[in-house]
Amino acid sequence: MIEVILSLAILVVRTSCLKSAITLLVALCGAAQAQRTVAPRALPRTAQGRPDLQGIWRPQSRAAYDLEYHAASYGVAPGRSVVDAGAIPYQPWALQKKLENYAHRKTADPLGKCYLPGVPRIMYLEYPLQIFQRADQVAILFEWSQIYRLISTNGKPPLHAGIESWMGDSRGRWEGDTLVVEVKSMNDKTWFDMTGNFHSSAMRVTERYTMQDADTIQYEAAMDDAKVFTKPWKITIPLVRQKHMDRLLEYQCQAEAEETNGAFERDDRTWYPQLAPGQQPPAPPAALPPAGPLPPVRTGANLRRIANSRQTPNGRPDLSGYYEAEPVGANYGLEKHAEDFLTPESKGALIDPPDRILPYQPWAKAERIDRELPHRGYDDPTAHCFVGGVPRSIYVPSPFQIFQTPNYVVLLFERMSWRVIPLDGRAHSPDHVRLWQGDSVGRWEGDVLVVDTTNLNGKTWLNEVGDVVSHAEHVTERFIPVDREKVIYRATVSDPLVYTKPWTIEFPLNRQSEELLEVACHEDNGDLQHLKDVRDDYRAHPTKKER
Amino acid sequence: MIAITVLIMTATVLAHHSFTAEYDQHKPVKMTGKVTEVKFSNPHSWIYIDVESEGKVVNWALETGAANALIRRGWRKEDLPAGTVLVVDGWQARNGTPTANVNTVTFPDGKKLFAGSSNEQAKTK
Numbered sequence: 001m002i003e004v005i006l007s008l009a010i011l012v013v014r015t016s017c018l019k020s021a022i023t024l025l026v027a028l029c030g031a032a033q034a035q036r037t038v039a040p041r042a043l044p045r046t047a048q049g050r051p052d053l054q055g056i057w058r059p060q061s062r063a064a065y066d067l068e069y070h071a072a073s074y075g076v077a078p079g080r081s082v083v084d085a086g087a088i089p090y091q092p093w094a095l096q097k098k099l100e101n102y103a104h105r106k107t108a109d110p111l112g113k114c115y116l117p118g119v120p121r122i123m124y125l126e127y128p129l130q131i132f133q134r135a136d137q138v139a140i141l142f143e144w145s146q147i148y149r150l151i152s153t154n155g156k157p158p159l160h161a162g163i164e165s166w167m168g169d170s171r172g173r174w175e176g177d178t179l180v181v182e183v184k185s186m187n188d189k190t191w192f193d194m195t196g197n198f199h200s201s202a203m204r205v206t207e208r209y210t211m212q213d214a215d216t217i218q219y220e221a222a223m224d225d226a227k228v229f230t231k232p233w234k235i236t237i238p239l240v241r242q243k244h245m246d247r248l249l250e251y252q253c254q255a256e257a258e259e260t261n262g263a264f265e266r267d268d269r270t271w272y273p274q275l276a277p278g279q280q281p282p283a284p285p286a287a288l289p290p291a292g293p294l295p296p297v298r299t300g301a302n303l304r305r306i307a308n309s310r311q312t313p314n315g316r317p318d319l320s321g322y323y324e325a326e327p328v329g330a331n332y333g334l335e336k337h338a339e340d341f342l343t344p345e346s347k348g349a350l351i352d353p354p355d356r357i358l359p360y361q362p363w364a365k366a367e368r369i370d371r372e373l374p375h376r377g378y379d380d381p382t383a384h385c386f387v388g389g390v391p392r393s394i395y396v397p398s399p400f401q402i403f404q405t406p407n408y409v410v411l412l413f414e415r416m417s418w419r420v421i422p423l424d425g426r427a428h429s430p431d432h433v434r435l436w437q438g439d440s441v442g443r444w445e446g447d448v449l450v451v452d453t454t455n456l457n458g459k460t461w462l463n464e465v466g467d468v469v470s471h472a473e474h475v476t477e478r479f480i481p482v483d484r485e486k487v488i489y490r491a492t493v494s495d496p497l498v499y500t501k502p503w504t505i506e507f508p509l510n511r512q513s514e515e516l517l518e519v520a521c522h523e524d525n526g527d528l529q530h531l532k533d534v535r536d537d538y539r540a541h542p543t544k545k546e547r
Numbered sequence: 548m549i550a551i552t553v554l555i556m557t558a559t560v561l562a563h564h565s566f567t568a569e570y571d572q573h574k575p576v577k578m579t580g581k582v583t584e585v586k587f588s589n590p591h592s593w594i595y596i597d598v599e600s601e602g603k604v605v606n607w608a609l610e611t612g613a614a615n616a617l618i619r620r621g622w623r624k625e626d627l628p629a630g631t632v633l634v635v636d637g638w639q640a641r642n643g644t645p646t647a648n649v650n651t652v653t654f655p656d657g658k659k660l661f662a663g664s665s666n667e668q669a670k671t672k
Contacts, residue, residue, distance in 0.1 A: 341567045341570075342566035377567075383564030518615075526586075530641070
């Protein structure tokens with residue numbers, strides 16, 4: 001701009017019309033000034049005045065294949081380098097190791113085993129991601145394996161510092177209009193891309209998220225790892241807003257792998273039917289009659305709930321925070337039962353039907369009993385570290401975070417999965433789109449958050465003793481805040497393929513001053529082989545009595 | 548170390564799958580051995596100990612609680628260095644490998660390391 005102004009000035013001066021030139025210069029400078037002030041105003045901003053990074057984004061880059069300039073090969077799209085100096089500044093030994101990694105990349109790439117990709121690799125996989133933002137936190141959700149990053153921007157140090165993990169510990173701060181995130185404590189098991197570019201556990205990553213316009217975030221990640229590189233280096237990748245997407249879907253890497261290689265087997269009784277291309281989805285089964293009136297919430301006399309809960313500026317309860325479900329034993333059976341060897345007791349989470357017995361159809365009751373046999377332990381999807389589904393994810397023995405914004409309630413489960421609940425009145429996804437965590441839509445009924453979930457895939461169990469649900473499952477959840485730290489959780493499940501009528505569970509969720517950690521379940525699953533051995537032994541000797 | 552062990556006495560083992568399916572209640576095991584490795588992981592941590600019997604050394608894998616539960620109780624894997632002698636009772640895996648779900652882990656002087664079984668969880672909750 002300045003160059004243009006100067007050229008124009010020279011041109012005008014040459015015409016010896018100084019007065020006009022000054023007038024023109026003032027006008028041009030004024031225009032330039034206006035541009036500088038107008039551009040930032042064009043960015044969407046939060047109530048706190050920060051750039052509003054929220055939305056669905058996708059990297060515009062081929063960095064997922066190779067960070068450096070690379071030609072195409074079979075299955076590898078060509079791309080330009082996203083590294084500032086063109087090439088990664090490896091120490092000599094490390095370059096040798098990278099070349100070894102490259103030679104073995106087809107089997108050695110941790111992402112090929114569906115392991116957590118680490119930072120920055122997760123940011124430029126070719127899957128969309130969604131950013132949610134609060135004054136004190138930013139959450140980034142990924143379609144890839146439904147993982148997420150929860151980034152505190154409140155300036156406080158981590159509660160449990162120095163715990164090594166796959167995705168590291170991320171702490172953010174705002175520098176002007178740029179979100180700066182420091183990532184530490186990552187292990188040395190992740191790569192940067194498919195070519196074997198790697199780092200050590202000493203690596204620290206500094207990310208910078210700068211909105212360039214309403215639809216572009218400039219993403220930078222600076223890598224500092226004196227054990228592997230000769231100097232720090234950085235990558236720059238634009239993240240582009242995906243205006244045509246209104247929600248993330250799921251790519252459950254390990255589940256897809258095990259369904260393909262046969263390690264996780266289809267059950268036609270509960271799973272959504274496999275549709276051939278062009279085949280019409282089946283008509284849904286006739287719905288069960290609605291549940292009768294439920295007993296009042298078991299909370300004592302506290303009916304002035306809203307007055308006692310935390311509130312958002314628009315007068316809704318603010319449910320945000322770290323929660324643990326009160327351990328009523330739902331993960332060991334929804335009906336009340338005593339401890340049985342290593343299966344803990346369940347106090348019974350059912351409040352309806354009044355007899356607190358699940359209203360199973362005969363086939364499903366038989367299946368439920370069969371699932372308790374040792375050889376069926378392998379069939380529980382969570383034994384494979386797949387996500388828990390709805391409502392199980394709430395009551396597995398692991399905490400979760402509620403991340404609430406005016407338009408969404410997001411549930412982040414420590415056992416690495418998420419649920420996004422839009423509050424904008426939208427419809428569910430098309431019926432044949434089937435998901436592990438289903439498709440949820442929410443609304444406020446007074447101070448109660450009501451969540452309606454459909455589109456479930458029927459692959460999940462309700463707990464480790466095998467209470468049954470199918471793809472016809474329809475869940476209505478109620479989050480009922482009763483005081484500043486307690487939410488009563490209710491879930492009514494209606495599944496016409498499995499039950500004769502709907503049923504409802506209830507238990508408290510307790511907000512605590514804690515932080516989520518990482519559960520890298522599939523990466524460290526030492527149990528599955530044992531369960532598979534038991535299953536395989538049964539198949540080889542089906543008449544042998546199981547104990 | 549002792550202060551920490553008292554703190555985590557009630558550390559619970561909550562499974563991500565059925566322990567009853569994996570372990571055999573008809574195969575109770577008792578052993579004394581030296582720690583070779585502690586794997587702090589989720590959904591379960593593992594303590595590996597060398598157990599000597601009839602001149603042979605067998606490395607047993609002992610399944611315990613989730614690393615995150617232990618971390619929140621202030622425990623770190625460095626708190627159980629290699630060479631520490633532990634007395635363990637529990638149940639062996641059904642597949643016959645030297646793997647056990649632990650009921651109790653104690654030091655030779657009888658102090659408990661932590662309650663390691665889901666049974667204990669059932670009693671404490």
